[in-house]
Amino acid sequence: MVDQRHNRLQNRGAVQIQNHWQHRRCPPVSGRSLSSKRVPATPSPMYTSKLVNQLAPSATIAAAAKARELRASGVNVLEFTLGEPDFTTPAHICDAGKAAIEAGHTHYTPATGIPALKEAICNAFKRDYGVTYQPNEVTVSNGAKHAIHNVLAAVCEPGDEVIIPTPFWVSYSALVELVGAVPVLVDTPEEAGFCMTADQFRGAITDKTRLLMLNSPSNPTGAVYPVEALEALARVAVEKDVIVMSDEIYDKLIYDGYTFKTFASFGDDVKERTIIVNGVSKAYAMTGWRIGWTLAPKEVSAAINKLQSQQTSNPCSISQHAAIAALDGPQDCIGEMLEQFQKRREYVLTRLRAMPGLTFADPGGAFYAFFNVSSHFGRELPGGVTVDNSSDFCTALLEHAHVALVTGDAFGAPGYVRLSFATSMDVIEAGLDAIEKFLS
Numbered sequence: 266m267v268d269q270r271h272n273r274l275q276n277r278g279a280v281q282i283q284n285h286w287q288h289r290r291c292p293p294v295s296g297r298s299l300s301s302k303r304v305p306a307t308p309s310p311m312y313t314s315k316l317v318n319q320l321a322p323s324a325t326i327a328a329a330a331k332a333r334e335l336r337a338s339g340v341n342v343l344e345f346t347l348g349e350p351d352f353t354t355p356a357h358i359c360d361a362g363k364a365a366i367e368a369g370h371t372h373y374t375p376a377t378g379i380p381a382l383k384e385a386i387c388n389a390f391k392r393d394y395g396v397t398y399q400p401n402e403v404t405v406s407n408g409a410k411h412a413i414h415n416v417l418a419a420v421c422e423p424g425d426e427v428i429i430p431t432p433f434w435v436s437y438s439a440l441v442e443l444v445g446a447v448p449v450l451v452d453t454p455e456e457a458g459f460c461m462t463a464d465q466f467r468g469a470i471t472d473k474t475r476l477l478m479l480n481s482p483s484n485p486t487g488a489v490y491p492v493e494a495l496e497a498l499a500r501v502a503v504e505k506d507v508i509v510m511s512d513e514i515y516d517k518l519i520y521d522g523y524t525f526k527t528f529a530s531f532g533d534d535v536k537e538r539t540i541i542v543n544g545v546s547k548a549y550a551m552t553g554w555r556i557g558w559t560l561a562p563k564e565v566s567a568a569i570n571k572l573q574s575q576q577t578s579n580p581c582s583i584s585q586h587a588a589i590a591a592l593d594g595p596q597d598c599i600g601e602m603l604e605q606f607q608k609r610r611e612y613v614l615t616r617l618r619a620m621p622g623l624t625f626a627d628p629g630g631a632f633y634a635f636f637n638v639s640s641h642f643g644r645e646l647p648g649g650v651t652v653d654n655s656s657d658f659c660t661a662l663l664e665h666a667h668v669a670l671v672t673g674d675a676f677g678a679p680g681y682v683r684l685s686f687a688t689s690m691d692v693i694e695a696g697l698d699a700i701e702k703f704l705s
């Protein structure tokens with residue numbers, strides 16, 4: 266890190282230490298009467314924090330809940346909301362989980378993951394991308410979402426700015442706010458393939474900038490940054506001394522004609538400013554097992570380790586053993602799932618291209634189609650409804666066509682909607698028929 270950043274860090278450290286010694290101590294209990302009555306200021310004595318009160322609930326989970334509600338009333342809802350593979354976890358991984366139970370791996374493990382898993386993560390990263398990390402640069406967490414929270418809590422101070430290329434994954438801005446930092450949203454247009462340029466990145470950096478949150482392949486757009494574009498961002502990060510959190514959770518879900526490159530691969534000066542987030546959820550259809558991780562320079566990893574040891578302790582012991590089987594075992598299961606995703610992607614894009622008034626950038630990875638429906642705002646849709654935003658569009662589509670999508674507003678992209686094609690071809694075909702009918 267350059268001197269400027271170093272001084273800033275030193276100053277922050279001083280403030281933290283000062284605050285630590287200024288903490289308030291309560292008087293001993295014997296000093297006041299336990300029986301004295303307290304009159305609550307409000308009808309309920311309970312209190313919830315401002316920080317949490319201001320959080321919006323996850324829009325994808327809310328959209329799925331709405332669809333579930335309608336289904337419970339007997340309607341056949343065609344569901345495209347959730348970002349999780351519809352495949353079951355491959356058998357050899359499940360077997361490793363069962364074997365872990367049989368072998369009695371049902372106790373606490375080291376708080377930040379068992380050594381064998383850390384080693385498997387380092388080996389897999391080296392095997393797949395040729396970049397070396399040591400086990401003391403790995404923290405295994407309860408899914409990638411937890412890993413992202415760890416990163417933000419470990420590196421951000423209240424008031425720090427975090428740059429988020431927009432559209433962004435729903436939880437990014439909420440997690441930034443949760444640590445008292447400030448999301449700085451940088452709009453990336455569809456015509457630019459939803460990729461932030463180096464100039465946009467440079468233009469968004471201020472004295473308060475702490476972190477860039479990058480996500481390629483992206484949820485919700487499926488955008489895969491071209492290698493040169495990524496490298497240009499990396500050069501700005503080094504020049505301006507900004508840390509980059511590269512969320513690479515969809516690294517294995519890349520379609521023909523696109524290339525994935527890890528952000529850590531652009532040289533040591535980039536790697537020392539990079540924190541990789543990844544996990545087994547998407548590549549191995551293991552969303553429920555809750556295993557994610559960070560790869561970070563060892564001083565950042567040490568901070569994350571300390572945080573996690575106080576916060577959650579270890580991720581599930583059984584899941585850790587299953588994750589080793591995923592990373593060390595045969596990798597053809599990924600190719601088999603990708604083949605299915607590729608077929609669905611082709612079908613979805615062909616159908617969407619044929620529908621009136623929709624625009625989108627082809628997704629190069631992940632399993633989402635993110636398309637603009639704003640040309641349908643203001644005109645009468647089936648059921649006699651007129652809508653003027655994506656949220657109302659999704660509500661009308663659900664009520665009148667029984668198709669559940671997620672509004673682009675949740676991803677900072679008004680006018681757009683997200684369709685997850687991580688569902689069966691039957692549902693996809695029926696869903697696109699229903700959308701086409703609704704729009705025409």
Ligand SMILES: Cc1ncc(COP(=O)(O)O)c(C=O)c1O
Binds near residue numbers: 348
């Ligand atoms: C971009 C992105 N990052 C992180 C996650 C979280 O993954 P996990 O289920 O491992 O917490 C998701 C899940 O949808 C995601 O889309």
